[in-house]
Amino acid sequence: MVVLVVYAHISRSGVPGGVQDKISPDDRIYTDKNPSPFAVRWISEVRQYCLPLLFYVSGAASACSFKQAPSGFGKIAVYTFLGVALNGVLWVMGPQNPECDPGSCHLRPECKGAVFDFTISPWSGKLFPILFQMWYCVMLIALMLINWPLFAYLHKKSCHAAILILQLVLTGALVSAFVVLAGEEIEQPLLVASLKVACEGAFLATAMLARPEHRPSWLPLRFVHYLLGLLMFLAFGCTPIAPRIESISPSFILYIFTGFNKAFQLGFIITLSRLPGWEEALPIVSIYWPMLVILRTVTAPSTSWFAGGNLTYPYYPRLADRALYAAGAVVVMFVVDRVGRHVNCNALPESLANMALLLYLLHPWIMAILIVVTRGTPLEDAGSLWLLALAVGWVLGLCCTIKPRTICRARRDSKSLATCNGDSESSSQEDSVDA
Template identity: 60%
Template sequence: MDVEQHMEDVDSGFVQPPMQSKNGAPQKKRIHELDWFRALMVILVVYAHISRSGMRGGVHGNIEVDDRIYNLTDPSSMGVRWISEVRQYCLPLLFFVSGAASACSWKQSPGGLVKILLYTLFGVALNSVLWLLGPQNPKCDPGTGYGRPECQGLLFDFTICPDSGRIFPLVFQMWYTAMLMALMLLNWPLFAFLRNGTCHLAILGLQVIASVGLESAFVVLAGSEISNPALIIGIMVVCEVVFLGLAVLTMPQYRPSRIPLRFIHYCLGAVTTVQFGCVPYAPVIEHISGAFVVFILTGFNKSFQLGFVLTVARLPNQEEALPIVSMYWPMMVILRTMTAPSSNWYAAGNLTYPYYPRVLDRADYVAGAVIFMFVVDRVGRAIECQALPSWLANGALLLYLIHPWLMALLILAVRGSMLEDTGSVWSLCLVASALLGYLTTRPWRLWRCRRHASKATFESTSSCDSDGSSQEESHGSA
């Protein structure tokens, strides 16, 4: 298993269209920082899952003042940092990276849908077995389940996904791949239009109808939680039309020459901030509900679309997005300060992404995430990034798929020891996934290099370094 194939398996690949190497042979180039960010976001998401499992040193309750790093009773330095920094950009950036991957690998249709479906079914099956081996009681967490008769299951006396009902533990982390498939299909017309012109401009109207229809379905399911559904649906229609209209303007044949491409990108970011952060879906959201689903569906879809649109301008034979605000980059100090989130813990609906009751707080929070995505995009254009090591790529993939099992087994293994806390279990999960990544990578890479070395054309097209990794990426995802 190599990094190109495995990172493709999670969603679309990152390989750009063929380019010419120095000797004239076709060569495919990856945007390596996207591989890095996807792996890193998975690592950070796993910490969030462990921190909410009920273990010591985790993130508990709905509201907590920022004294965790000084509180000797239940300290959690990493918890404070996750809440105050990572939560703001983690999942939006993960969907942004997935949209960027689609831009790089797009042909006539979204690639990798079948593989993503198989991974989703496999992950749900693993989660289901884990749930059946436990007490199947949402109130039994690792911190309180030990010794309680009602929490004794076939193998475990706890669930790693407490207080989340009886359905979500089966889905758990795989909701991301399920939503990713939906977004790939939902945005097919826009992506086909922007990437290779195979979709007529008028077909984008169907995407508006499909997008608003899906969002409206959850608005209806929310019932009385959304007090003014007609207003919400109306705002959705306006935002979708404006966003798609601006996306069309990223193509030079539809945009006045005096308007820079990057300005249109900024306008897309502004619409994302409004639709994700300013729409009054509900006065408050306290749990997973129809209002919460439409909130994250809308926001993560916009992050996904931004990733695609911004990355198209990085591909060969595409118009380059020249810098505007980036020419005054010291201003980032002010922008980051103004959009930095509070370090106090407020669940605000769900750990996935907070829904603050005040519009200004939501807008400020989302704006910080959008700015982060633009910074990632601009830095990637200016600084060369080295390839993600194969063992880390494979380890991140395996960590995503099996970390619920790793969590459960490690919680049992460290019970009663000094390692029985959130940070230790997280660290051990990373070590285990890195080891698995290494074991599934090195034998395969060595075999691959020996196989290619026997071919006369091998030396002129690629070479292998000491750990068996290819220095020239001569193949990749579809």
């Protein structure tokens, strides 16, 4: 998912072959004059499931590492601070002008910075380029806090169900705050807030059925998972927040918060049934797996590009389009989970894990340097820059994986080994004998 997100950021930076500032429907980014093969595939497929699946994986990781409280807060906070600081330095070293994109900056005298003559996050204001990719970490911290009651109840049987009321109140307060901040953009604020809170209440009540003592014997665990996926579909794709959302506004944050929070919750709940000692979720729909062809066809995104306000996640003006788009993301999550239950998987190599982390933190800097290095060459293209960025990330990840040998391993003679093991007296006696 990080690899795919990096391409989205490169394609949106204003380089040739990417997704430019003004996007119109149909073939704006794929023409005979300026073909963009990777961009077409991103907007046609990846955008639908990339970020929901990323939050799903984060929820799954929380299920595997959950103790008395959500773990990893300190680590995520450090990463967030480091990433924002690096982005801030990069912003200060550029022209600090949101309109200075790499594609046109060399023709404009006002795009002159201390080091760079462009910003790698153009057309996004003066604050977002500093936050940039780290918004995910900020939202992840918020989701870990908000969902602590649910996770504690499901993971620790000592918690009472009443703790879920706290989560419902917190979520309702957050939803209400975004509705108020959105103002007139939301035409029916009371209806939107009521639907969001009702979906959250139904989700929490259904999640209780994941514990065997609350579920009838005739109700399979996997069917509970399907019900939760249905509620995500309703909350994410079927709530009429606004007729249109054209920018990153409070109403848009409410929209993506709903969907990404549900994906995060789904990842946690579904993964619990994969852990040792927990009830296994036996297949139901997966038994009739050829039906996936129909499900994927019905929920596949349109091949006609519609920006929907931004590249992060589109808000289609028609309810049917939003519903089918959200349903497609849910289908992909369940497919990934079911396949992972039946296919033996190797652990992620440490070099790839380091690559993903470093690529996520450093790719704004990698982008900026590669844009300067490839300027005026055939590699000055979104697809080429993406592949080069992956190569740089792989090298960095590999370098961080290679551990220098200790002195004991480097010097294999017995005297050095004895010294390293603390046997200095016997070593000195051997030395005197040799002398």
